[in-house]
Amino acid sequence: MSTANILETIARIRQEVCTLHAELTKYELVVWTAxxxxxxxxxxxxxxxxxxxxxxDDLTAGQMVVTDLHGVPVNGDENGEWGNPAxxxxxxxxxxxxxxxxxxxxxxxxHTHSTYATAWxxxxxxxxxxxxxxxxxxxxxxxxxxxxxxxxDSIGQGIxxxxxxxxxxxxxxxxxxxxxxxxxxxxxxxxxxxxxEVARTVHIxxxxxxxxxxxxxxxxxxxxxxxxxxxx
Numbered sequence: 001m002s003t004a005n006i007l008e009t010i011a012r013i014r015q016e017v018c019t020l021h022a023e024l025t026k027y028e029l030v031v032w033t034a035x036x037x038x039x040x041x042x043x044x045x046x047x048x049x050x051x052x053x054x055x056x057d058d059l060t061a062g063q064m065v066v067t068d069l070h071g072v073p074v075n076g077d078e079n080g081e082w083g084n085p086a087x088x089x090x091x092x093x094x095x096x097x098x099x100x101x102x103x104x105x106x107x108x109x110x111h112t113h114s115t116y117a118t119a120w121x122x123x124x125x126x127x128x129x130x131x132x133x134x135x136x137x138x139x140x141x142x143x144x145x146x147x148x149x150x151x152x153d154s155i156g157q158g159i160x161x162x163x164x165x166x167x168x169x170x171x172x173x174x175x176x177x178x179x180x181x182x183x184x185x186x187x188x189x190x191x192x193x194x195x196x197e198v199a200r201t202v203h204i205x206x207x208x209x210x211x212x213x214x215x216x217x218x219x220x221x222x223x224x225x226x227x228x229x230x231x232x
Contacts, residue, residue, distance in 0.1 A: 003081070006044070010082055013039050013048045013185075014064040020189050025056050027193050029112040036090040039185035040100050040107045045069045047100055051087035065089040071097040091150055098156025099181060103164075108185030110192045113177040116199035120144075121172035127195075127202055130211035135222030136230070137194045139167025147174040155179075167223060170195040 020037045024030045033056070038049035048064050063085050067073050071093040076082040090096075096109045112118075120127050120142075127142040129135060134142070145162040148154035159179050162171045169191040170180045178195050182188035205211040214222075 003076075006041075006076075007082065009041060010046075010048070010066060011061070013041055014066075015061040017048050017050065017064050017185055018059050018061040020185050021050060021056055021059055023189050023193070024110075024112060027114075027196070029114040029192055029196055030056070031113070035112040036092055036096070036110070037185055037189060038090075038093075038096040038109045041066070042107070046074065047096065049089050049093055049096060051085065052090050054087070063087055065093075067093060067097065069097045069101045070094075092155070094151070094153045095155035095159065095179070098153035099159055099179075102156075102160045103181065105183065106181045108182045108188035110180045110182075110185070110188040111177065112192050112196070114192070114196040114199070116203055117142075117170075117172060117196050118177040119203065120199055121174055121177050124174045126172070127199055128211065129214050129219055130202055130205065131198055132214070132222055133194070134198050135214055135219040136226035137191070138170060138198075139223035139227075140216075140219055142168050142170050142172060142178075142195060142198070145171045145173045145179075147176070 017037050017039050024035050033053050036050040038047050040047050045068055046066055048066055051063050051065050065073055066082055066084050067089055073084050075084045092111050099106055099109050124144055126144050129141045143162050143166050145158040148158045159171055169182055170178055172178050180188045180191035182191055
């Protein structure tokens with residue numbers, strides 16, 4: 001890819017990632033500066049992610065940080081022609097980068113502390129598949145990943161280990177919150193929105209009694225139809 005093309009691609013993905021952060025606030029999945037969206041730069045071992053500690057209202061496309069797939073900010077050459085801001089990437093960058101290194105089909109990663117999904121994570125309890133929407137979107141229950149401290153790629157390891165054997169694009173990292181993946185950043189944001197929706201609905205259902213589980217064969221049928229037939 002030529003320099004002009006990669007600059008155009010980076011500019012486009014920075015704008016996309018910046019815009020998608022507004023969806024997190026729109027759907028009330030984050031508060032203050034918590035949470036983040038990232039996207040892989042196709043054809044390169046690079047990603048774009050939100051800067052650390054910047055208010056959602058103040059985010060601009062130019063503030064989105066380009067890093068390699070080890071979370072190290074990069075500028076492209078000694079002239080800094082990619083225009084990386086003098087901002088540190090999100091504190092969750094190492095986790096995102098680990099996912100991209102180990103799940104090559106993933107093009108977007110999202111982390112939120114959305115209330116209901118995080119409540120399930122605090123209990124260390126998977127969200128059971130008791131809704132057809134869950135069969136469609138998640139292909140079963142939403143699993144729980146192991147407890148891990150922020151700062152290195154331990155969280156990323158937990159995400160990958162949990163999701164590699166699951167249809168779910170969402171994982172509830174124990175005592176932390178949901179991480180979602182997708183073919184691109186938009187898909188990962190959709191998964192985060194849907195994760196919170198089903199977490200809330202199943203929680204409310206359990207206040208009324210024990211929800212009715214969906215048979216595994218029916219879950220498989222729902223998932224196959226939605227993933228391969230539904231929509232345009």
